[in-house]
Amino acid sequence: MVDDVKSPAELTDLFRAQGLKVTPQRQAIFRILHESEVHPSAEAVHAEVTRELPMVSLRTVYQTLNDLAAMGELVQLDLGTGAARFDPTLTPHHHLVCDGCGRVTDLEVDFPDVSVPATLHRGFTVSSTQIVFRGRCDACAAAVPVHP
């Protein structure tokens, strides 16, 4: 099974263990991330949060997402789509990015042959490998058959 973001209860425990407080705002963010099937931007998470807690500021959402990313419970992606995306799927995987609508799709495939040749890495220590396939999803390809 896929290693998703932890449950709200687990994240609550983790936050408390780090001496961080668990506020209603944070609980709402935990729940939204846990239920999310996509790669939401901070803005998108904020839009969801304010449906139940209308006073939550975007600032708070950023803070909590950054905390989660720093704890390794979330992966922050910068795919050149304008805003950073927060990926609740922790299993190493890759991404399809649509140049039309910006949609990001997971690709749960391992490419075991992809590594930096020893003759070329020149002291570079690789900590992660990201593969991004850019193109157009079916919907966008249909919408713009010829020119952009």
Add this chain to the structure above:
Amino acid sequence: MVDDVKSPAELTDLFRAQGLKVTPQRQAIFRILHESEVHPSAEAVHAEVTRELPMVSLRTVYQTLNDLAAMGELVQLDLGTGAARFDPTLTPHHHLVCDGCGRVTDLEVDFPDVSVPATLHRGFTVSSTQIVFRGRCDACAAAVPVHP
């Protein structure tokens, strides 16, 4: 040999062929790109240009870089290092990105096995594949041996 950005003379011809005018500012940018061994940001190109033409605005640099990228004479990279990088190497290749200093290094290696499995692409049309290896270059690894 590597397919680098065209010479200033060739770029001049290309601009004129497109009905774009070739100003001293643009010629300076052409020359700087052609001599560049790295992946300069717009800011870095601007810093170089103003050494010979102190009046050139950052706006003009962006405009020319965008024109070149639109013509396919330059590849614009967004690697999450803050600013966009402009890559004068046109041959398909991949990148090593140092999380410490942000340095971007080319990796002239082809990974023929990297493609989206037919069973998973679900209508997605891939137009380009980017592989980014993140980690630390030798200098940054030496500077920060343990914690960041």
Add this chain to the structure above:
DNA sequence: CGTTCATCAACAACGATTGCTAACAAGCAA
């Protein structure tokens, strides 16, 4: 030469993100 249109510099505006700070609330203990 003169017309015309792209370009220039300067500044404002923009979107995404972060810094700042006073008011506030979570967690803990008594």
Add this chain to the structure above:
DNA sequence: TTGCTTGTTAGCAATCGTTGTTGATGAACG
């Protein structure tokens, strides 16, 4: 419960990279 301590929040300003706007300049082409 009550109170204390400390981290958190909301709101706004500021920052960064980038682009829009504009009046003036200047190149290209006839």
